[in-house]
Amino acid sequence: MEGPREHLDPIVAAWAESVLGPVDVRSHFSHAHGNAELWRLESRGETVWLKMHARRDAWSAEVNALGAWGRHVGRTPLLVAVCQAPEAILITEAEGVAAKSLGWDGMATERLWMEAGAWLSKLHQISNDWFGRVSEVGAQFANADTEVVSYQQTHWERVLADVSQSGLFDDADLKFAAGMAKRGLEALEGERPCAVHGDFSPRNWFAHPSGELSGVIDFEHSHWGCRAFDLCFPYNRQFLRNPRLEPAFYQGYGAISAQLREQIAAFRAILALRQATWAAMVGAYEFAQENVEALRRQQRCV
DSSP states (O other): OBSOOTTOOHHHHHHHHHHHSSOEEEEEEEOTTOSEEEEEEEETTEEEEEEEESSHHHHHHHHHIIIIIHHHHOOSOOEEEEETTTTEEEEEOOSSEEGGGGOSOSHHHHHHHHHHHHHHHHHHTOBOSSBBOBOTTSSBOSSOBSOHHHHHHHHHHHHHHHHHTTSSSOHHHHHHHHHHHHHHHHHTTTOOOEEEOSOOSGGGEEEOTTSOEEEEOOOTTOEEEOHHHHHTGGGGTHHHHOTTHHHHHHHHHOOOOHHHHHHHHHHHHHHHHHHHHHHHHTTOHHHHHHHHHHHHHHHHHO
């Protein structure tokens, strides 16, 4: 195996070559948080990505989503092979370019958001009878629940407890977020579990220059959950920068009810708390402050 091999486990390198044959490492990528690392490999004229996960639950989620859900929704990488220990996968390369390169404006960007909405609607049509993380074979990973309010309340109470110790938010912020969570739980009554991507934003999309959505990646946060978990992501960033993207997105996704909008508002508030706390923990202080301001902006608009 030739090329940049930073941090590449020799056991995983040997496994990859046992699957693909001799490979060249063309590039290496990792986030500062270290939750996953990727290597772009070339073997016999084909490009394949090797992804290693730092946590087993993230690996399990991605294996399940690509193997089971991907067949239904399409436009996801294909699983080439799965390594159990250490946790790693080989996947095909997504077509097109990173969606962020299309920018914020123009017909191509609006088409991208419409197609992303349609793709997500198709994902959310995959249903289940319990909420929670998923093992690599589709079974319950841990802490599953069949009742939406108790499931979501457990998670949100944990977020609120963590945030109260962070010092990022003042009492008014926390009171607002707790109130939004209460309203959200009331609106969640009757919500059924569906397949959730867990990080549905343009950084995880690929597109052709025309705006056609060509790929969706990074399913390590996927789980059986609520539609609003995915739908809340653009409100604090993309929909603010270009208000035309919201109607384009829902033209693809489909019209949503007032009840679902109430759920999205609650998830949006909790998302700001989660992301601010996480960002401060990994040293991304600018992103942390961006989410603090997002919560306060939402508070001013309610």
